[in-house]
Amino acid sequence: MSSTLLERTRALHEEIERSERLVAKDFHTDAKSHTSRLAQNHRVFQCVDGIRKRSRDLLTIYDDEDGSRKDELEGMAAENQEVYSLFYERLKEARDYHRRHPDLELASVDKDEEEFLKSRPRVDFSGEEAQGRFLDLHDVHRSFTNAPKFGNKDLSYLDFLGMFCDFRSIPKPSKLNQEYKAYLEDLDEYLVGFYGRSQPLASLGAPLAAVEKEFDEMWERGEVEDWEDKGLGASTSQVKDNPKLIDLEDFESAGDLEAVGGDRIKEALVALGLKAGGSLSQKAERLMATKGKALEELDRKLFAKGKKPVRNAEEAQRRLSLSKAIALLECRIRALMQLMEKTLSDTKKQVEKKATSTYEELVADMEELQDRGQGDDQGGDGTDNEDDENDNIIYNPLNIPVGFDGKPIPYWLYKLHGLNQEFKCEICGNFSYWGRRAFEKHFNEARHLHGMKCLGIPNSKIFSEVTKIDEAYALWENMKKKNSAVGFTQDEDEEFEDADGNVYNKKTYIDLQRQGLL
Known part of the structure; x- marks a missing residue:
């Protein structure tokens, strides 16, 4: 049984070397089309993943916690056995091992390397994703529009693509619930999965770990965008020394406070998280009610929606943990969309194009995608002529402007x-x-x-x-x-009026007067 350990070690090293050779050979081929590049990346990912797994197995063998490797090496070096008998004994054990394990080739590749390099690993993409070219957020959009607490049922899919990662557009009071957290988790899960399927060789581990580390530091300092109060609402510690507040010790009554002005009182009420509506006297009375009191002592009816301070430590801890989880998800999604900025832009263009296409054009596009998919399955040579035509630069020697379909406009129109x-x-x-x-x-x-x-x-x-x-x-x-x-001249521009109401310039009026005609 001991010889099988060394044979397994040898086989693992061989498989790793073969995987490395396949990766180098695959990258030596220039993949011109999007589909070919995607298939090449997934083939390479299979090889790299196999290398990673086999390396872990080798580390376990070399650690030799049970001492089996050491025993085998000592047995091979034993001097009390004849050399030939030991050799044939090990040879018999190796043959028996290979007889019991006939498939010691790479599990992730075909025995024929050429056939493997022509293969196209199966990757599940929806029709909207078009082999990883575009995002398919229809399910997320449906969840958003059907959410009564934070969604907008009238928001179109195209408008949703333009705002779904701008979380400032959603009021914070609408975010502090499990429904919004579940929505963000679904969105985060889809984006991570799509990125892994469309870019298998790119790792999200390091970028997301950096985002989470930076988030923890900013959260402790209270500097996370739109979460400076950590979701706890108004509190005395956060409004203290605020320049927008008014020192109420200088005023004896609400009537004295009215002299400050409605705008200034409203600004102070907003800074405290209180309701800022009503007449000047009502706002002044509401602000004077806070004199000499902590915010936690005030009537909760005085606070604006979502600004009510917490009453006990249990409620504060619950809201704090929920706020931190939601804020972290928002930061992760922003970071993911920065990595997929071009994909999002292409998705918007594709949605706009589909919205302005006729039924016949949509059917033609669907048939083209189906034909292209069948060609990919039957091709097997790593090239895609239809994709080449679509992805390569269009021959346009006259530099004719490109139309909405991405092709030069007709020459007669030009x-x-x-x-x-x-x-x-x-x-x-x-x-x-x-x-x-x-x-x-x-x-x-x-x-x-x-x-x-x-x-x-x-x-x-x-x-x-x-x-x-x-x-x-x-x-x-x-x-x-x-x-x-062309300036003002007195003789030409000064006007005079006679008894009948006729208007003349100064020179004409004097001449007529001298002649006795006026």
């Missing part, structure tokens, strides 16, 4: 709108505008306005079509000269 005509604006830093429409529109855009502002020239309609800096300066100087020359 010529019709004059997009082949280039207009340069020196004021905009020699920026090029293609087409007359874009050129005319840019005179009211931020780039041109900034350029005119840098020149010290007001951007008026008079400067439309002016793109040269020298021409703009010349026109501006000419305008200033005309404005200075």
Whole structure:
């Protein structure tokens, strides 16, 4: 039985070396399409995972806690046995071992290395995820819209994609419940699983561990965004020395406090977590009720929703643990979305495209995905022609603008709108505008306005079509000269009125008066 231990050690080393050779050989092949890269990464992950497991087995053998390896080595070095008899005895034991274990090859790869390198490991993706290209948050969105405490039933899926990781949009009082925590746990679980399926060679262990460590430090200091009060609501320790408060010792009654002003009283009430509505006298009375009292002693009806202080240590501990768990989940989800920022952007574009597509276009896209999936299953060569066409750069020698579908617009449309005509604006830093429409529109855009502002020239309609800096300066100087020359002249601009109500300038009025006509 002892010889099987050394044979197992030898087999493990061999399997590790073979896995390393397969990884190097697989990476030597250039995977051009998304599907091919994904399959390659999962094959490599299988090999790496096998190396990790076999390395653990080897460490257990070399630790030799039961002493079996030591006994075997001592038995092989025994001098009381003949060399040949010992050799044939070990050979017989090795053959018996291999006879009992015929499948000592790599469990994660096929015996034929070429066949393994052509294989495509099965990875479960939904139709919306499109082999790891997009996120599928429909279930999470449904949970959010159906949540009565924190959700919004009128929120569309596209709007949800734009706000689901912005947790500040949800009021904190709506978060302090188990339903919201379960929602965050489902979202976190999906994002971790999707990241592992779409990027199998990337590890989330170190990034998430760093996030949790930073979170613990910030939580102790009370610096976690939107959780500075740790979910405990208003408390005396957190409002003490707040510059927004009013020193009530300087006032004898609520009437004296009204002299401070409604806005200042409201600011102090908000800082204390109290209700800030009502008339000036009501707000003053509410604030004066806190004079000489701790917040915990006040009537809970005076506090705004979600700002009520805790009454006992048990309630405080329960709320604190729930708040910390929720805040940590929010930080984890933010960190995950930073890693998958491009995937989220692509998902939004895909949802917008589907929303503006006709039924026929949607059916065609589905058929294309099905054909592509069948081609992946039947291909087996690590290449995907359809994916290559989709992922590679489209041949566009004329630099024709790209349409909504990601392909160049028709050439006749390109010529019709004059997009082949280039207009340069020196004021905009020699920026090029293609087409007359874009050129005319840019005179009211931020780039041109900034350029005119840098020149010290007001951007008026008079400067439309002016793109040269020298021409703009010349026109501006000419305008200033005309404005200075056209001033007020008493003879021409001073008006006089006769007895009949007729209006004349000063020069005409005096001439008519001298002639006796007035």
